[in-house]
Amino acid sequence: MILDLPLARASLDPDAEARTRPGLLEDVLAEADTAVVLVDEIGHLAVRDAALDLIPAAEHIPPPGTVHVHLGRTASGAARVLAIAPRDARRDHHDLRRIMARMTPEDLGIAVPAVAIANWHHAHRHCPRCGRATEVTAAGWVRVCRDCGLDHYPRTDPAVIMAVTDDDGRLLLAHAAHFPAGRYSMVAGYVEPGESLEHAVVRETREEVGLDVVDVTYRGSQPWPFPRSLMAAFTARVVGTPWPRADGVEITDARFLSRADLATAVGAGDITLPGPASVAHSLLLDWYGGPVP
């Protein structure tokens, strides 16, 4: 069964076939019901509390150098345009990670692609092949190098995260070196070139905790635009009840916990769990059978 993941919310029609139409952005910004989503130069989103601070297109005065992206259209046909521009001091800008747990699914379906493509633009101002400055085309969805002629499309880095269980039904939880004290999550890692998602699950589990997994089963995916990942969720299991061996570099502690062990550790404050918008959180609740008390 595929998990219902909180950031997997495509609330806009991407209107992708319109992107290459000449003058599309000017036309869309002239429509009465178009609204603009602002992301600043460090990838922070303009919000009011935890709602998108949408600016009517007629009130949008872009500073020089603003990059616009046609994000798509709502169910009623209203366009949403991303403006990547220096921070507007009159508006609140926030890191999406800090507010996403409180956003509506509709706003998340706009905010996640907006931040993802803004992060891509920030990192692709120059051609990776020849180093020249690139130009934005296709309503913000392509950067072209006029020097060597190469088109650059937005990239996503695939990563895998896996809920690994043993023959007693216990779940593998690991403390990564970069986590705050007490935080535990599942093992995860980036897919390497030439590798399938399933192979990445097997390799990362072996590298991080020294265990071989079988029955690798896909459970869904969601974007994680920090800066540009796509997280694919899996379940897998080990044969028997082996001891995990943390690699000591990426992972400093790893253990299998029963549901009772986990509830006790969380209740005592010994373990804190991943945030509610993460894939890890959904995988954990799926294994536990509901919210951990």
Ligand SMILES: [Zn+2]
């Ligand atoms: Zn080039």
